Amino acid sequence: MSTWKALTGAQAVAEAMRQANPDVVAAYPITPQTPIVEQFASFVANGIVDTEMIPVESEHSAMSCTVGAAAAGARAMCATASQGLALMWEVVAAVPGLRLPIVMPIVNRALSAPINIHCDHSDAMGATTIGWIQIYSENAQEAYENTLLAIRLAEHKDVLLPVMVMQDGFIISHGVENVEVFDDEAVKNFVGERKPDRYLLDVDHPYTIGPLALPDYYFEIKRQQEAAMENALKVYLEVGKELSKISGHDYPYFEEYKTEDAEAVIVILSSAAGTAKDAVDELRNEGKKVGLVKPKLFRPFPYREMRKALEKFKAIGVLDRSMAFGAYAPLYTEVRNALFESENRPKLQSYIFGLGGKDIFKSDIKKVFDELLSGNLNPEEQRYIRLRG
Amino acid sequence: MATLQEIMAKPVGLASGHRMCAGCGIGAIVRTVLAASDKPVIVANATGCLEVVTTIYPYSAWKVPWIHLTFENAAAVASGIETAYRALRKRGKIDKDVNIIAFGGDGGTYDIGFQALSGALERGHRFLYVVYDNEGYMNTGNQRSSATPFGASTTTVPAGTKSFGKPQWRKNIVEIAAAHRIPYAATAANHNIIDLYNKAKKALSQDGPSFLAVLQPCTTNWKYDPALTMTYSKLAVETNFWPLYEFDHGKLHINYKPKNRKPIEEFLKGQGRFRHLFKPENRPIIEKMQKMIDEEWERLLKLEESGAVL
Numbered sequence: 167m168s169t170w171k172a173l174t175g176a177q178a179v180a181e182a183m184r185q186a187n188p189d190v191v192a193a194y195p196i197t198p199q200t201p202i203v204e205q206f207a208s209f210v211a212n213g214i215v216d217t218e219m220i221p222v223e224s225e226h227s228a229m230s231c232t233v234g235a236a237a238a239g240a241r242a243m244c245a246t247a248s249q250g251l252a253l254m255w256e257v258v259a260a261v262p263g264l265r266l267p268i269v270m271p272i273v274n275r276a277l278s279a280p281i282n283i284h285c286d287h288s289d290a291m292g293a294t295t296i297g298w299i300q301i302y303s304e305n306a307q308e309a310y311e312n313t314l315l316a317i318r319l320a321e322h323k324d325v326l327l328p329v330m331v332m333q334d335g336f337i338i339s340h341g342v343e344n345v346e347v348f349d350d351e352a353v354k355n356f357v358g359e360r361k362p363d364r365y366l367l368d369v370d371h372p373y374t375i376g377p378l379a380l381p382d383y384y385f386e387i388k389r390q391q392e393a394a395m396e397n398a399l400k401v402y403l404e405v406g407k408e409l410s411k412i413s414g415h416d417y418p419y420f421e422e423y424k425t426e427d428a429e430a431v432i433v434i435l436s437s438a439a440g441t442a443k444d445a446v447d448e449l450r451n452e453g454k455k456v457g458l459v460k461p462k463l464f465r466p467f468p469y470r471e472m473r474k475a476l477e478k479f480k481a482i483g484v485l486d487r488s489m490a491f492g493a494y495a496p497l498y499t500e501v502r503n504a505l506f507e508s509e510n511r512p513k514l515q516s517y518i519f520g521l522g523g524k525d526i527f528k529s530d531i532k533k534v535f536d537e538l539l540s541g542n543l544n545p546e547e548q549r550y551i552r553l554r555g
Numbered sequence: 556m557a558t559l560q561e562i563m564a565k566p567v568g569l570a571s572g573h574r575m576c577a578g579c580g581i582g583a584i585v586r587t588v589l590a591a592s593d594k595p596v597i598v599a600n601a602t603g604c605l606e607v608v609t610t611i612y613p614y615s616a617w618k619v620p621w622i623h624l625t626f627e628n629a630a631a632v633a634s635g636i637e638t639a640y641r642a643l644r645k646r647g648k649i650d651k652d653v654n655i656i657a658f659g660g661d662g663g664t665y666d667i668g669f670q671a672l673s674g675a676l677e678r679g680h681r682f683l684y685v686v687y688d689n690e691g692y693m694n695t696g697n698q699r700s701s702a703t704p705f706g707a708s709t710t711t712v713p714a715g716t717k718s719f720g721k722p723q724w725r726k727n728i729v730e731i732a733a734a735h736r737i738p739y740a741a742t743a744a745n746h747n748i749i750d751l752y753n754k755a756k757k758a759l760s761q762d763g764p765s766f767l768a769v770l771q772p773c774t775t776n777w778k779y780d781p782a783l784t785m786t787y788s789k790l791a792v793e794t795n796f797w798p799l800y801e802f803d804h805g806k807l808h809i810n811y812k813p814k815n816r817k818p819i820e821e822f823l824k825g826q827g828r829f830r831h832l833f834k835p836e837n838r839p840i841i842e843k844m845q846k847m848i849d850e851e852w853e854r855l856l857k858l859e860e861s862g863a864v865l
Contacts, residue, residue, distance in 0.1 A: 189639060189642035189643060189646065190635065190638050190639050190642050192638070216646070217642070218639075218642040220634060220638050220678065221678070222634075222674055223670060223671075223673070223674030224670060224671075224674070226628065226631070227628060227631035227634070227671050227674050230624060230625075230628035230631030230634075230635065230671065231631050231632070231634050232635060233624050233632060234599065234624070234631065234634060234637075234638075234639070235635035235636065235638055235639035235642075236635075237622050237632075237635075237636070238597070238635065238636040238639035239639060239643060239648075239649075240638075240639035240642055240643060242639065256625055257624065257625055257628065260624060260625055264624075366597050366620040366621075366636060367597070367620070367636075367639065367640060367649050367653065369595035369597065369619070369620060369651055369653060372568070372617065372620045373620060373621075374610055374615035374617050374621045375621070375622045375623075376610075376623035376624055377606075377611065377612045377614075377615060377623065378606065378607050378610050378611050378612060378623075379612040380611060380612070383612045383613065387612075
């Protein structure tokens, strides 16, 4: 039986971790991820889980411990945000090459400088090229479900890659929602137990993990990693179908909201999609043909499916919550890439919003739609929402 | 007490055929430490000479489970393995006792790995950390570390017209480790295999973290005849340049006291990294070094005599 609980996004992810009851969790507190660690630590302290938790001295060691535990054969998890992700970067980048299925919830927060504890996606968007699967969540419910899905996706024998599960800092991590927490037993059966075919604690079958690889093999190992990413596209859908049996929800690569017959759509990630859906509803009531596409799986990026979904529209606004400084913004780049093969490319417009936690309102989204419908677009120009003049 | 023959006869997890430099003693250190374990061993290895020469893909010299992650985190990786061991043991997924041993060079231990080491010692994971201390970044060609001794010429602090090499003495890593109130921390040197073996055995018998700093003369970057590795290791101890001692539950015991302490020149001569010290104008540098060594030795003797617990 599902139960409905009033939970923050951070607590929702901690619930997923409680139900998965991993062997090892290593984490270091960082705002706004801290409540995940605190909540899970209280589960450990009260015997609600029997996970061994390592309260490490830094994020670098958090990921290093997680890797040690995962390589040893444990199901091991970590969680971080922003500066923490940046500090553990070196180790984060090594995980996909070691093919360790580590799941790490990320509470998205702006990167210094200036120092800022609020939401944007500059932390995770800096980590899109190193081989982690990335799933973005709109709300606490999605963060909870995506965490469960991520465990099975990461550990699938055709994937064996780490997964970051995003939620927006404070907006989701600290906002209380009514979250449907699925039946413990059903979740336990869904996530199952990690069954690695090789692990360090299997001392009768010693193996070497993390050797030096020179130009004769490094490239080949990296190519295998890319093949695993390709497999992840398929496995994501398969695992999602299984999770649907418990949740009743679908797990597509991206969500399409009121896109049938839409002329103008916006593409937007995470919590701001919720605000944008309200704007879509109101504009639809006014008879405007507008809709929304919310990518969930960002790595691997489903280019073909995205092209098919987007090429039917006249105008598309892509709203990024981070910049790529000197290049097109990350989400905009992928949308452009996806549409390159299209016979009828829609008109595109790139927007930047919400850096360092700056709010975005329905009125802002409506202005975007007005621009998209007016045709006043320049695909080579980056426009800024609510930027002080 | 095991004899040298008995130690050498033990089957260990490091196969021959690795690619260490001629005259390198790291293999002897690893072999001896592994031989001291009467349980299956899992090794976490920091980036450095040992990692590079034992695992060029698709080859591995390791016959025991072995992991290398990055440079500065062997202690954190070992923490993760040890925690996984406790978790899987508790859940009945494994049933064997194991020893977890981390190996790192001095760069990966005294310098860049210092924080991860301190964190692991403070948390009290049951593992042995072994630093094979060749007194610099020798895998990459002799750059200065905080283990590099006073007066040594390195590529990053070279001797020159305005420089006699490194102006600082090495960091006192064993006392720093012991100050974490871990059960056992000790120095050892490559030539004294029995001492190293006994210390590794003692370290592995502790119910908590233990730490060994083993002097590893580097033929390539100390620049001496590869036949003389064990000779230099011995001279380092006979000159009190590298005293052999242990902190057993915080209490110092000096394992070897040279009857006639040799002058430091005996250790310095023949090493390319110290060649400049023999120029007449650098005579005061050698004298200063001798003074530092003698003062440190006196300090150790007093500390031992006091019976104080660190």
